[in-house]
Amino acid sequence: MDQSMVLNTFMLLTLTTLLTPIILPLLTNSLKNTPNTITNTVKTSFLLSLIPMTIYIHSGTENLVTLWEWKFIMNFKIPVSLKMDFYSLTFFPIALFVSWSILQFATWYMASDPYITKFFTYLLLFLIAMLILIISNNLFLLFIGWEGVGIMSFLLISWWHGRAEANTAALQAVLYNRVGDVGLILCMAWLATTMNTWEIQQVTSPDKIPTLPLLGLILAATGKSAQFGLHPWLPAAMEGPTPVSALLHSSTMVVAGIFLLIRTHPMFSNNQTALSLCLCLGAISTLFAATCALTQNDIKKIIAFSTSSQLGLMMVTIGLNLPQLAFLHISTHAFFKAMLFLCSGSIIHNLNGEQDIRKMGGLQKMLPTTTSCLTIGNLALMGTPFLAGFYSKDQIIESLNTSYLNAWALLLTLLATSFTAVYTTRMTIMVQTGFVRIPPLTPMNENNPAILRPLTRLALGSITAGFLITSYIVPTKTPPMTMPLSIKLTAILVTVLGIAMALELSKLTQTLIKPKRNAFSDFSTSLGHFNPLMHRPSAMALLGGGQNIATHLVDSSWYKMMGPEGLASLQQMAAKTLTTLHTGQIKAYLGTFALSILIMLTSTY
Amino acid sequence: MNPQAKLVFVFSLMLGTTLTISSNHWIMAWAGLEINTLSILPLISKSHHPRAIEAATKYFLVQAAASTLVLFSGMTNAWHTGQWDITQLTHPLSCLVLTAALSMKLGLVPFHFWFPEVLQGSPLTTGLILSTVMKLPPIALLFMTSHSLNPTMMTIMAILSVALGGWMGLNQTQIRKIMAFSSISHLGWMAIIIVYSPKLTLLNFYLYALMTATVFLTFNSIKTLKLSTLMTTWAKTPSLSMILLLVLMSLAGLPPLTGFLPKWLIIQELTNQHMAPAATTISLLSLLSLFFYLRLAYCATITLPPHTTNHMKQWHSTKPINLSIAVLATASTMMLPISPMIFATI
Numbered sequence: 001m002d003q004s005m006v007l008n009t010f011m012l013l014t015l016t017t018l019l020t021p022i023i024l025p026l027l028t029n030s031l032k033n034t035p036n037t038i039t040n041t042v043k044t045s046f047l048l049s050l051i052p053m054t055i056y057i058h059s060g061t062e063n064l065v066t067l068w069e070w071k072f073i074m075n076f077k078i079p080v081s082l083k084m085d086f087y088s089l090t091f092f093p094i095a096l097f098v099s100w101s102i103l104q105f106a107t108w109y110m111a112s113d114p115y116i117t118k119f120f121t122y123l124l125l126f127l128i129a130m131l132i133l134i135i136s137n138n139l140f141l142l143f144i145g146w147e148g149v150g151i152m153s154f155l156l157i158s159w160w161h162g163r164a165e166a167n168t169a170a171l172q173a174v175l176y177n178r179v180g181d182v183g184l185i186l187c188m189a190w191l192a193t194t195m196n197t198w199e200i201q202q203v204t205s206p207d208k209i210p211t212l213p214l215l216g217l218i219l220a221a222t223g224k225s226a227q228f229g230l231h232p233w234l235p236a237a238m239e240g241p242t243p244v245s246a247l248l249h250s251s252t253m254v255v256a257g258i259f260l261l262i263r264t265h266p267m268f269s270n271n272q273t274a275l276s277l278c279l280c281l282g283a284i285s286t287l288f289a290a291t292c293a294l295t296q297n298d299i300k301k302i303i304a305f306s307t308s309s310q311l312g313l314m315m316v317t318i319g320l321n322l323p324q325l326a327f328l329h330i331s332t333h334a335f336f337k338a339m340l341f342l343c344s345g346s347i348i349h350n351l352n353g354e355q356d357i358r359k360m361g362g363l364q365k366m367l368p369t370t371t372s373c374l375t376i377g378n379l380a381l382m383g384t385p386f387l388a389g390f391y392s393k394d395q396i397i398e399s400l401n402t403s404y405l406n407a408w409a410l411l412l413t414l415l416a417t418s419f420t421a422v423y424t425t426r427m428t429i430m431v432q433t434g435f436v437r438i439p440p441l442t443p444m445n446e447n448n449p450a451i452l453r454p455l456t457r458l459a460l461g462s463i464t465a466g467f468l469i470t471s472y473i474v475p476t477k478t479p480p481m482t483m484p485l486s487i488k489l490t491a492i493l494v495t496v497l498g499i500a501m502a503l504e505l506s507k508l509t510q511t512l513i514k515p516k517r518n519a520f521s522d523f524s525t526s527l528g529h530f531n532p533l534m535h536r537p538s539a540m541a542l543l544g545g546g547q548n549i550a551t552h553l554v555d556s557s558w559y560k561m562m563g564p565e566g567l568a569s570l571q572q573m574a575a576k577t578l579t580t581l582h583t584g585q586i587k588a589y590l591g592t593f594a595l596s597i598l599i600m601l602t603s604t605y
Numbered sequence: 606m607n608p609q610a611k612l613v614f615v616f617s618l619m620l621g622t623t624l625t626i627s628s629n630h631w632i633m634a635w636a637g638l639e640i641n642t643l644s645i646l647p648l649i650s651k652s653h654h655p656r657a658i659e660a661a662t663k664y665f666l667v668q669a670a671a672s673t674l675v676l677f678s679g680m681t682n683a684w685h686t687g688q689w690d691i692t693q694l695t696h697p698l699s700c701l702v703l704t705a706a707l708s709m710k711l712g713l714v715p716f717h718f719w720f721p722e723v724l725q726g727s728p729l730t731t732g733l734i735l736s737t738v739m740k741l742p743p744i745a746l747l748f749m750t751s752h753s754l755n756p757t758m759m760t761i762m763a764i765l766s767v768a769l770g771g772w773m774g775l776n777q778t779q780i781r782k783i784m785a786f787s788s789i790s791h792l793g794w795m796a797i798i799i800v801y802s803p804k805l806t807l808l809n810f811y812l813y814a815l816m817t818a819t820v821f822l823t824f825n826s827i828k829t830l831k832l833s834t835l836m837t838t839w840a841k842t843p844s845l846s847m848i849l850l851l852v853l854m855s856l857a858g859l860p861p862l863t864g865f866l867p868k869w870l871i872i873q874e875l876t877n878q879h880m881a882p883a884a885t886t887i888s889l890l891s892l893l894s895l896f897f898y899l900r901l902a903y904c905a906t907i908t909l910p911p912h913t914t915n916h917m918k919q920w921h922s923t924k925p926i927n928l929s930i931a932v933l934a935t936a937s938t939m940m941l942p943i944s945p946m947i948f949a950t951i
Contacts (some may be wrong), residue, residue: 003786146627466822571893582718586663589718596715597705600758604701 003061007052011063011084011135014049017041018128021121035110036119039103042127046096056089057472064137076196083137086473087262087327091134094331097461098338099127099252101454105342106243108450109349115266119159123247128153130252134259138198139188141261146184146224149253150177156248157240169236176233180223180257186216200264209267214274218281223495225257225311228285232531234308235292238300242345245300250307250341251334258314258326265323266338276406279319283409283416286312288528290419294426295524298355299344302427304380307337309416316413317396320403324476329392332466336380336388339458343374346451347431350444357427362436371432373455378424380462382495383417393417393467395479397491402480414494421498422505429506606651618738625742629749630689631679633803635672638710638742642668645739649727660726667709674706675746683732691746694753699943704754711792712785714765719747721785729830729910732781734820736788737814744810745796752878759796764886766793771893778832780824780874783897785858786818790894797887800872808951809867812937816864819852819933826926835904844924849901851938857895863940 021038024031055061063084070078082088103123129148136142150173188198190213195203203209221227226234237249248254261268261278268274286309288385293305310333317326322497347363347370348355364371376387383393397417400410446452508515515521522530560566617640624637642665650661683689694700704833709716724732735751770790777783791813799806829835839846855862860869868891875884902917940947 571772571775575773578769578772581723581775584722586666586719589663590666590670592718593667593709593716597674597702600696600701600705604697604755604758 003055003059004063005083007055007061007089008065010048010051011082011089011092012065014045014052014096015128015131015135017045017048018124018131019172021124024127026584033117033121035103035107035116035120038117038124039100039107041405042096042100042103042124045095046100048129051093052084053089053093056086062086062089063296076192078140078198079138080141081137081199082135082141083534084135088135089467090331090473091259094334094465095127095130095134095252098334098458099123099247101457102243102247102338102342104450105246105345105454106241108448109243109345110241119156119241119243122152122156122159123243126156126248126253130256133256134506139184139191139200139201140198142263143184144514146181146256146260149248149256150174150181150224153177153237153248153253156244157237159244160239163227163239166239169233169239172236173233176226176230177223177250180220180230183216183219183221183223184260187213187220190216200266202521203264204266208270211271211273214268214271215277217267218274218277219256221315222281223257224260225254225315226285226308227257227281227312227315228288229281229592231285231289231308232527232535235301235527238298238304242300242341242348245304246338246341246345249304250314250337254307254311255314255330255334258311258318258330261315261318262323262327265318267550268318269321271496275319275321276317278315279406281411282312282315282317282319283406283412284312285309285315286416287412287419288312288417290423291524292527293423294419295521296423297358299347299357299360299427299431300355302357302423303337303344306340306420306423309420310337310358310381312416313393313396316400316409319409320396320399320405322396322399322477324473325392325399326474328469331395331469332380332388332392334461335458335461335465336377339373339455339462340377340381342451342455342458343370343377346370346446346455347374349443350446351438354438357430359437360431361434361438362432363438364432366444369452369455369464370446373459375428376459376462378428382421382424382499383491384495385492386467388464388466391470394491398480398483398488401487401490402483414490418494418498418501421495421577422502425499425502426506429502430509434509453542483513497585606647608881609613610647614644614647617641618784620874622738622742625703626745629691631676631683632689633692634691634742634746635676635679638668638672638675641739641742645731647732648731649723651731652728654726656726658726660723663719664723671706671709674702674709676947678703678706691749694750700750700753701755701758703750704758708762708796710939711747711796712789713762713792713796714769714789715762717766717769717789720789721782724757724785725779727781729781729821729825732784733818733825736784736817736821740788740792740810741816744806747796747799748803748807751799751806754800756800759800760880760883763793763795763797764883764890766790766796767887767890768793771890771896774897776896777897780830780832780835780859780901783901784817784820787894787898789815790891791820791856794868794871794887794891795885798874801880802874804886804948804951805870805874808948809871811951812863812867812940813856815933816852816856816937818856819930819937820849820856820936822927822930822933823849823852826930832901832904835901838905839907842926845906845930848930848934848938849905852899853902853932855937857898858891859895861941862937863936864928866941870948878906 020039021033021041025033064081065084066079066081068080071081072078103120106120106123110119113119126149129152131143131145133142133149134144135144154170154174157173158166160166170195190210191198191203197203222507223230234249234254238245268278289305289308289312293302293309296302296305310329314326314329314333317323317329347360347367350370351360351365354360380387380389383389383397385394397413400413621637621640621642621644624640626637628634628637646661646663646665649664650657678699679689679691679692681702681836682694682696685696685699686693694703705716712720724735727735767790770786770788770793774783774786774790777786790933791809795806795809795813798809823845827835827838827845829838851862855864856865858868868888872884875881875887
């Protein structure tokens with residue numbers, strides 16, 4: 001049978017299935033959406049998307065579909081072309097699986113919300129935009145998806161828009177994303193003017209691509225994937241409901257920046273400057289986020305910073321010129337990060353809105369499934385051997401250790417890995433073990449299938465996904481095969497070191513010694529002093545500069561001073577000066593006459 | 606004033622003017638100028654007010670000095686060339702001194718200081734005579750000696766006159782002083798073109814005399830001496846206030862009124878003589894005088910509620926308005942279409 005046609009059909013069918021809850025209610029009044037219909041739609045899409053993935057794994061079929069061309073400019077083609085290659089075919093089922101689980105969880109989490117259908121529609125729109133981004137072949141379609149996920153992120157973060165912090169966080173997300181978008185537009189403009197195309201396949205050239213478009217792409221990834229410099233929006237985005245955090249800010253949207261770099265990696269391969277920049281930026285991001293996570297007390301913020309840290313690690317992998325490995329990490333990360341968020345959502349709802357880990361404890365006995373999944377997710381995050389995270393994370397660190405690269409980036413990444421272990425263990429201990437610090441009358445119930453089924457599904461994925469993906473996919477670049485034993489064990493060693501340190505430090509919480517404040521703890525608690533240093537001055541500079549130019553320069557100066565008022569004041573000055581000269585004394589007048597005649601005589605002779 | 610005395614003075618004025626205009630000997634010209642000076646002094650000081658006396662004194666001192674300089678220039682020329690003909694002024698010193706002397710007589714900058722104060726001290730009709738009739742002999746002399754004048758000096762004095770007339774007039778509230786500075790401004794226009802086309806100077810002077818006569822006679826009939834009084838005239842003579850507006854705009858030189866004609870022709874002549882920057886400068890500086898003409902017009906036509914003033918003459922206008930104002934106003938606003946005929950007859 002014609003495999004490529006089947007592949008094509010099922011991929012398009014997946015996308016169309018997702019569009020039905022959007023389109024059908026517009027056509028007739030009797031077809032209204034409910035949360036369950038939307039969840040079932042996504043489940044159907046997931047099952048449909050398994051088929052193309054299977055076909056790809058079986059025979060390596062890839063596909064490139066051009067649906068329509070926007071005939072806008074004569075000699076510049078803007079087709080709507082979809083690329084069904086390894087990345088999109090693999091990511092579709094993963095994204096849909098995770099989305100299905102999250103949507104099922106959200107039917108319980110958002111059950112008391114009056115606009116729950118609108119919430120689900122927003123999530124569905126986000127998913128469609130994300131999938132467009134993934135499957136697009138040219139930067140134009142990718143940009144459409146890019147902007148779509150940005151807008152939906154804004155709408156979803158400010159879901160509880162009565163809360164001022166939620167609105168601020170949504171604005172922050174949009175602004176930081178916009179700054180990144182400038183980079184993407186720069187790259188698109190450069191491509192349009194230099195290569196006359198926006199398709200990635202046509203951008204290969206034997207010699208080095210200039211650094212400018214690559215800088216634009218890196219800026220776009222920095223904005224979207226919250227690398228250091230444009231990172232504050234990601235912790236702030238935790239103001240949105242937990243399903244939003246799980247879907248957008250852990251699995252799908254934030255990886256869009258990394259995905260962009262993966263798609264355009266042929267442009268990067270020759271340019272060592274861009275690669276080094278990715279490497280160092282990723283290293284800083286991962287360490288900074290891990291440092292900030294060390295002293296966080298909000299469970300969602302800890303997971304947010306851990307997302308940020310893993311995104312930095314993905315950026316490091318891009319910097320090592322290993323895009324497939326970065327994609328592997330994206331895939332495995334999606335599972336356990338979504339699960340971590342869902343566990344935290346379950347905990348928060350059961351504790352009646354409590355998000356502070358200092359007010360949780362001993363939940364292992366009270367929420368067994370949730371906390372077990374939390375443990376599995378944390379272990380996967382730390383890179384415990386043979387769980388999902390291990391296959392990607394360990395390979396990354398091995399490649400780091402065996403590559404000829406910046407030792408400083410290596411050091412930072414290893415440090416971040418151990419910090420990951422520290423804060424993860426800290427979170428586990430404070431949430432699950434120890435004395436109970438919750439209010440006494442807290443009715444907890446996790447026996448809803450809407451919670452248990454997604455959690456267990458994702459737990460299954462967190463355990464097996466790494467193994468499954470690496471078994472069936474042939475790597476395009478040879479992984480490092482031989483290395484000294486100490487190098488091989490580095491990742492495990494630093495993780496174990498981190499765990500041991502966290503366990504040791506947690507014993508201090510049982511004593512009555514007050515922890516000392518010093519510069520380092522302040523740095524971690526205040527998120528690196530980044531927000532107060534950057535937000536106020538840049539806003540003041542922009543708005544102040546704008547006011548100076550618009551009001552002072554244009555309005556007051558040019559329109560008034562250089563024009564009518566300046567002229568009027570000059571004439572006034574002249575009139576006043578001259579009036580004082582007319583004293584009324586005839587002696588002065590006659591003297592002036594004599595002087596004038598004298599001047600006239602002497603000047604002409 | 607005693608009617609017979611007035612008769613004598615007015616006739617002496619006419620005699621002096623005629624004498625100077627029709628002379629071709631410097632002594633005759635000087636004599637005519639002196640007769641003019643002497644005969645107008647009583648007219649200035651007829652109210653015996655201290656300010657009028659001061660005005661008369663200043664007038665006498667300046668004009669006497671100016672006449673002396675006129676005679677001096679003629680005498681120097683006679684000494685060097687042996688003849689007293691007005692049109693044959695050739696000696697450079699004479700030419701220069703004559704330029705200064707006539708400027709002093711007329712009131713060109715920097716010899717203008719006496720003019721506003723003299724005009725302020727004299728009654729409105731005498732002011733009219735001072736602005737028009739008393740300028741006629743010096744302008745006639747200027748016309749006759751136009752080839753002997755120093756062009757640079759004339760241009761500089763002219764531009765300065767227009768400028769100073771504009772700037773000083775901005776700061777005045779007394780109408781007679783405003784008219785003095787407007788006169789200085791117009792003299793600047795007349796002076797700038799004398800070297801290139803004396804005909805245009807005469808044209809400018811005639812039209813200026815026409816318009817100024819209208820304005821002065823209007824102010825005389827509505828008995829206003831300052832801006833605040835002017836603001837209440839609309840209740841007494843509304844149509845006259847409107848006509849005053851038009852005449853003032855004509856003075857300012859706005860087309861399509863008569864006052865535009867001399868300015869237009871002067872600018873054209875200057876441009877033909879490759880003096881375009883001077884033409885631009887003088888036009889731009891005339892905008893200043895436009896401002897105070899507009900202010901006068903605004904004050905005349907503004908509608909304010911009538912209020913009591915302690916100006917007695919305001920309430921009892923026993924004299925009917927002079928009929929000649931109608932004729933003069935018509936002439937000062939509507940003569941632009943017949944400009945070729947005007948230009949041909951000068």
